[in-house]
Amino acid sequence: MKKISISLLLVLPICIFGQIKVMKDTLQMDGDSVVVTANRSERKLSNVTVPVTIINNKQIQQIGALRLTDVLKEQPGLTMTSGFGVGVKLQGLSPDYTIILINGEPLVGRTAGVLDLNRIALGNIKKIEIVKGPSSSLYGSEAMAGVINIITDGSYSIPVQTSLRYGTYKTIDASISTALKTKSFFYQGFYNNYSTDGYSIRPFTASRVTTPIKRFSTNQQFKFNISDNTSLVIGARFTDELIKNEISVSNGGVTVTSNGEEHITDYNFSSTLNHRFSNALKTNFRAYQTNYDLKQSLLTVSGQPYVDILNHLFRRIENQTDWVVSKSLIGIFGAGAVWEGVKSSRYDSEKVRKNNAIQYGFTQWEYLPFNKLTIIGGIRFDRNETFASAWSPKLSLLYKLNKANKIKLSVGQGFKAPDFRQLYLDFTNAAAGSYSVYGSAQAQKVISNLNALGQIGSLYDNFYQLKALQPEYSTGIHLTWDYEPNPKTFISVQAFRNDIKNLIEVQQVGAYVTGAQIYSYLNIGRAFTTGIELEAKYQLAKGLMISGGYQYLKTGDKDEIAEIKTGTVFSRDANGYSQRLSLKNYAGLPNNSKHKVQCKINYYNTNGFFANLRALYRSKWAVNNTNGNSVFDEGDDFAKGYISLHASIGKDYKNGFGVQIGADNIGNYIDMLNLPNLPGSTFFGTIKYQILNKK
Amino acid sequence: MRKIINQVALVLVISAGLFACSKEDTGVVLVNTDNVVNDLRADTIIGKDLITGMPVSAGKYTFYSLERNEIVANSDSASAKWDVAFAGTTILTNSGTSYSNGIGGGFVYKGVLYDTLSKVPADSVFRTDNASASPKIYAITTGNTKGWYNYDFATSLVTPLAGRVLVVKTASGKYAKLEILNYYKGGVTPISGTEEEKLAKQRYYKFRYKFQPNGTKTFQ
Helix, strand or coil: CHHHHHHHHHHHHHHHHHCCCCCHHHHHHHCCCEECCCCCCCEEHHHCCCCEEEEEHHHHHHCCCCEHHHHHCCCCCEEEECCCCCEEEECCECHHHEEEEECCEECCCCECCECCHHHCECCCEEEEEEEECCCHHHHCCCCCCEEEEEEECCCCCCCEEEEEEEECCCEEEEEEEEEEECCCEEEEEEEEEEEECCCECCCCCCCCECCCEEEEEEEEEEEEECCCCEEEEEEEEEEEEEEEEEEEEEECCEEEEEEEEEEEEEEEEEEEEEEEEECCEEEEEEEEEEEEEEEEEEECCCCCEEEEEEEEEEEEEEEEEEEEEECCEEEEEEEEEEEEEEEECCCCCCCCCEEEEEEEEEEEEEEEEECCEEEEEEEEEEEECCCCCEEEEEEEEEEECCCCEEEEEEEEEEEECCCHHHHHCEEEECCCCCEEEECCCCHHHHHHHHHHCCCEEEECHHHHCCCCCCCEEEEEEEEEEEECCCCCEEEEEEEEEEEEEEEEEEEEEEEECCCCEEEEEEEEEEEEEEEEEEEEEEEEECCEEEEEEEEEEEEEEHHHHHHHHHCCCEEECCCCCEEECCHHHECCCCCCCCEEEEEEEEEECCCCEEEEEEEEEECCEEEECCCCCCCCECCCEEECCEEEEEEEEEEECCCCEEEEEEEECCCCCCCCCCCCCCCCCEEEEEEEEEECCCC | CHHHHHHHHHHHHHHHHHHHCCHHHCCCCCCCCEEEEEEEECCCEEEECCCCCCEEECCCCEEEECCCCEEECHHHCCCCCCCEEEECCEEEECECCCCCCCECEEEEEECCCCCCCCECCCCCCCECCECCCCCCECCCCCCCCCCCEEEECCCCEEEECCCEEEEEECCCCCEEEEEEEEEEHHHCCCCCCCHHHHHHHEEEEEEEEEEECCCCCECC
16 A cells, blocks of 8 residues: 555656646636635635635536536545535545535535535536635634535526536436526526436445436526616526435345435525625625425335435525725625524424524725735624534735745634534434434433433433533644746645544433433544645646646544553454554544545647546545444555546537547446445546527 | 563464364363464354344354363353353353353453453452343443444444453353454454345354463463
8 A cells, every 4th residue: 555655656746846737727718817715705816815726617617527526526635425425525624514605605405414516516607616724704604624615607698508418327417508698687597407327336235226316407597787886696596306226135035125215405596786885895785595305215125114304494694895995905894694494304303493593793804014915814703592602713814925936824713513413313223223312402301301201221421411512613724835937837835734623423421221322412522634735737738738636634533642642542453462552553533545646637729629637546544443442543444545547538619519528437446335426437428519699 | 582482482372272272172171371262153143034124043142161161052051161151242251140140250351451461450340240130231241332342333343342351250260361352253354244244244253261270360
């Protein structure tokens, strides 16, 4: 294993230092890119004080990405997770800690903290912005590791655009987008239908079974320019998804077949009123509602249907005002209120919605004392009805040493509110030993009632420590050096560290008379993630770019490290005999790879031809604890490191036609247990047609 | 240097133990040496309930004599011939109300290495079994992470916790130390096995132990 990472490290510098490029593309095409997520206000990328990655529409199309997953998995510092859909880990932090926004509005509907990125179709997307580091000072809960903001196109004027794609496993993706533009009115619509016969390489079944998926999604956007200074934007998004699961388990010649179905619908509806009082003062009012609805049903051969529902409703109103005080001072102010509620089969009653309300206010000040320096300070306060309130400060600065060198430093605190599951779960697993998990908001009451009925065998110390959950907090420091010696070369080196406290963890609080365990949630964990990220891009020739990314990541649970240091943690040697675990064999938090590498070559020319080849490497990561302790160490079960190769070529003709073919996971790498979302090699072909505006 | 020689000697003794306790050779009393017992069946899964789909076992303990390093017939369950008994993850000692009401007992010694456990502390409390209590109490504590094993809900695997030694008082009132090494057939945890394999291969104990015949609580 070590050999592989070393040899990759040797290859990497060739990608990076030999020659590089990527974002240059953006820069050359559109001039200096504009970022909205970093400051909640449009800023030039070159003036932003925090680490930001922009993935533009052209990059998305050229790699043939359909879903958000497809594009994020190729970004430095990001890792996809499997289980409850596909989630994203940012700098080693779990999917719960990254907020996903569409045009600045949050998506909801997380299962076990994971928001399935396959839900998001990448049709009419203008760009994706990724901000790394705690951003709660602007976005509140969940923006602890960072923010991913998907910005739909609000500009193009191609009346009709269609595309049809066919690929392995009968995967069909068809979309139509339309646009209409007059002086005072703008409309854009997008419809997408995706279906696949699926590939589910389930480990515990006798055969490879498929998971057919059907997804329909649509986005609609209307913009009215009421006057020169006032506009109204209305957006709507709807997704309907149907997943079929046929699970057959055979044992001793007896095969049991279960038919499962998962039906998910979610919609978002937003309206924004923008008004500009003067060049120095503008404001916007936003109203937003989203609803996520999941219904899972499983029919087994014995005929007992099992139905699981989850419904999350989220409503928000918000105002934000931007004030340019002077050339060197800009301020923003915002305030808003959220009402949200969840209904779930796994709470005490699936008919009663559990509610929470949040009120918040934030402000951020951008100060440019002189040309080379930008300092930004911001703070946000979130008041929550069902758990403790949170303050989120952040300070960042940008120093332009000279034309070629920039230094960015940011320090911020992020938080994640306890989610509904941690507050209200009421779940007993009859299939596995009848253990129960109770959310902390009612655990004491429920368990005390059970105790009065004589059903509780023992109560642990943890039970008496149950109290209102606090948010989880992280403090993040990011130091970035950007080096751009000439227009063809870009190198960025970033060091980061996130310290997390108050982590909410499942703990046993007692046991039933039968001995079955009772669990609840407590704020007890402390952890850290730290590492280095490297990004480099170089333009070899006109239209030919080579780029590379690398991440070194180290993670750990601070309490586990303290225990290992005191010598009370044991592991097993090759004979199975116990031995004391030393810190050098400690593997940190599970599902994190120490090394990740991306290398890409992109080519395009003025005739509309494009081609690209991408190689992604991820080193081994710990998955299961198997050697007799509760920490992850070198003796545990690791998933093997792997490389996947992806390629695509295509051509856009001047008459509006376009063709593209591509292959993913060319080496056919399969790891059934640890990478259930990675099918073997897949291929696709796309044709598209645009009705162009003739001017 | 001396330590190394001791360790080499120990390895030799252990390998001798490995050969000595192959099935043909049981019954040989190995005095105060390390014995390794492989694949001791402990109420292994014999089938599956066709209606509920739950695995089914015979519900029988396997009785074992640490003094003579051999399996004791079930017909002798109500005797002082056995010291420990295994069924699933439950381990009995010949004490309290377990089958024979013997004078044995034991406890799970946490945070200690088998090799360095040379003397059981004088103030150690030897627990006894109480099968009539509710929930049942055993000298060797049962339950996930509380006694000798960890059960992982994600993988459905049972792994013996490292750094835990079972200190056993035998039916004749003598002492032994015992470390569970594995719970699966062949001494290999089927990490990437199917659910069926995991069921079929579980409940096969691999453990090592040292029996002190002189009645003291020291192991040298």
